[in-house]
Amino acid sequence: MFDPEQVTPLTEFQRNAKEFVKRLHKSGRPELLTINGRAAVVVQDAAAFKSMIDRLEGDYLHEAVQVGIEQMEAGKGRPLSEVVRDLKSRRAGAQSRRKSA
Incomplete structure (x- = not known):
């Protein structure tokens, strides 16, 4: 499953999208985005x-x-x-x- 450090509220992702994209490129690992504390979407570096x-x-x-x-x-x-x-x-x-x- 997902590491708690890789679970982020969607609003936080939206506020800091560039930083998250850099982190996704660097780690290569997917991150789970939540809405109202519930799993909503997974984002991952394209490569x-x-x-x-x-x-x-x-x-x-x-x-x-x-x-x-x-x-x-x-x-x-x-x-x-x-x-x-x-x-x-x-x-x-x-x-x-x-x-x-």
Whole structure:
């Protein structure tokens, strides 16, 4: 969760936005902004946010590949030629429905 030092009222952030942005750039850590003492939004340096998203996407891709490997090992895979044929068939069907609409 958040360190208490990284929880700030929104009004304080608004009064000192430039200083907060400098701190966000320097720390790379997100900060929680509150309204009336309740969590409202999280702010973070753009480069740190991009890095976090890249890691999450990498984790997601790794997990998806792992699931695919497990499915193939369990005999649940399909030959590539069959998949390509099915995709072409679906695409042709979608195009003919658009033309008739």
